[in-house]
Amino acid sequence: MSRSLHSPPVANVPFSRPGTPGLRPTHVAFVGLGSIGYLMARNLAINRHTHPAGNPPLLVWNRTAAKSEALVKEVGANRAIVAASLEQVVNESDIIITCLADDDVVKAIYEQFAKLIISAPSKKRIFVESSTIFPTLAGELDSLISSAPHAHLLTCPVFGAHSVAATAQLLILMSGDYHSKKEVAYLLVPAVGRKVIDLGENIEKAPTLKLLGNSLILGTIEVLAEAQTLGEKSGIEGKTLHEVVQEILPAPGVIAYSQKMINDDFDGTKGFALDGGIKDASHIRRLTAKHNSPMPVIDIAHQHLITTRAIHSSLHQEGQASHDVLDWSGIVAASRVSAGLDAFDRKKVSATASGC
Known part of the structure; x- marks a missing residue:
């Protein structure tokens, strides 16, 4: 207890x-x-x-x-x-x-x-x-x-x-x-x-609860990323969806991550770095395997974090990355690219979406 x-x-x-x-x-x-x-x-x-x-x-x-x-x-x-x-x-x-x-x-x-x-x-x-x-x-x-x-x-x-x-x-x-x-x-x-x-x-309980809490945060970020991307593709502006987020999911953290996505604010030095997110997602997946308790959303989020890191690394090598360290809210890049949109520039996303 x-x-x-x-x-x-x-x-x-x-x-x-x-x-x-x-x-x-x-x-x-x-x-x-x-x-x-x-x-x-x-x-x-x-x-x-x-x-x-x-x-x-x-x-x-x-x-x-x-x-x-x-x-x-x-x-x-x-x-x-x-x-x-x-x-x-x-x-x-x-x-x-x-x-x-x-x-x-x-x-x-x-x-x-x-x-x-x-x-x-x-x-x-x-x-x-x-x-x-x-x-x-x-x-x-x-x-x-x-x-x-x-x-x-x-x-x-x-x-x-x-x-x-x-x-x-x-x-x-x-x-x-x-x-x-x-x-x-x-x-x-x-x-x-x-x-x-x-x-x-029991010395292991606090680290276990931390991973469970992070699974809630990461799962929420993944769903936000997917919803923001679908909204852009279907003609719903990010700011409009963000307004709905503020009304129906008024937790400060959820609102903050939604704001980052619609503003392309992915500076990892001011938030939680993408590599840290990948590390935590790996720990959560290891915990689910140990206890035979699957969390499919974390499996997907882990894949999307790795995809985002690969996209960012490629842009960094080309000198086109906007940030040296990427915040894990940048996970939206994986959903955007999968939908045929630009990874980190929502203005390009909006221009593409307007022609759908």
């Missing part, structure tokens, strides 16, 4: 606040400053709730040091500092939050953590893995981290687009050690997100 955690003054908080901090301040680190990770780390650094008197600045590390330096420049050296190495992160931190690109990177980073914590001074450490990973990897990571005394792993993926992360309104999923969840929940809410859903102590 899942439970919701809110920061006071919201009633019915299932986890009480952690006890009064001791004499030693809490050291927090953030590893991985991608599109969402950067915003999470920024909000964590500037939020007053995470930095009561005496607590040190957030320690940040990224493979590309320039991102860490940019974050420190944005929030100030009194709120964040750049870690020179992962060794410094492990040695100096009590809570280490990671937000990384894919399973291979996650595993590589946690293998380094495991080696470092064995030789580091023994103390309580909580590792908070917020990437979107396949659930069984969580078990592997837990084995790595629990090899050291007093070390705990939480899986903590998040839901929310770039704009949601920017305003600290992410929905946070959490599974793992009870006492660690209690401490981390009040660290992240309201600094990073608006709500935490607790999935219990």
Whole structure:
């Protein structure tokens, strides 16, 4: 049974606040400053709730040091500092939050953590893995981290687009050690997100729910793409269909993706990159195979994401791509091309459709 955690003054908080901090301040680190990770780390650094008197600045590390330096420049050296190495992160931190690109990177980073914590001074450490990973990897990571005394792993993926992360309104999923969840929940809410859903102590549950949630989002994007394309072919303008979307499917995410499609706004640096979508679709399909529970719409969406990537790659090689990184709403390109329309330019689509 899942439970919701809110920061006071919201009633019915299932986890009480952690006890009064001791004499030693809490050291927090953030590893991985991608599109969402950067915003999470920024909000964590500037939020007053995470930095009561005496607590040190957030320690940040990224493979590309320039991102860490940019974050420190944005929030100030009194709120964040750049870690020179992962060794410094492990040695100096009590809570280490990671937000990384894919399973291979996650595993590589946690293998380094495991080696470092064995030789580091023994103390309580909580590792908070917020990437979107396949659930069984969580078990592997837990084995790595629990090899050291007093070390705990939480899986903590998040839901929310770039704009949601920017305003600290992410929905946070959490599974793992009870006492660690209690401490981390009040660290992240309201600094990073608006709500935490607790999935219990089974470390695989939060990553599983994240994939299920992403299947809902991806399935919706696929249907939107198909409907927008059919509308253009049958003489219904994209803006008209978008108006209907706003009326009958008024979820902010659905409206935002519909808006991107009608405006050809496929900049992946401001949204969710296409490669990330392909990775998540692959994970969802693997999960359906594991549990003998087919999701045909995800199979189709996965094919369309790959087709879109191939079209974009071809245009990029020819110097005609409008964006270096494509947002996964660009999946509409596959439907458009299948219908004989232009992949990424709706003005050309409209001109073609008008002659139908």
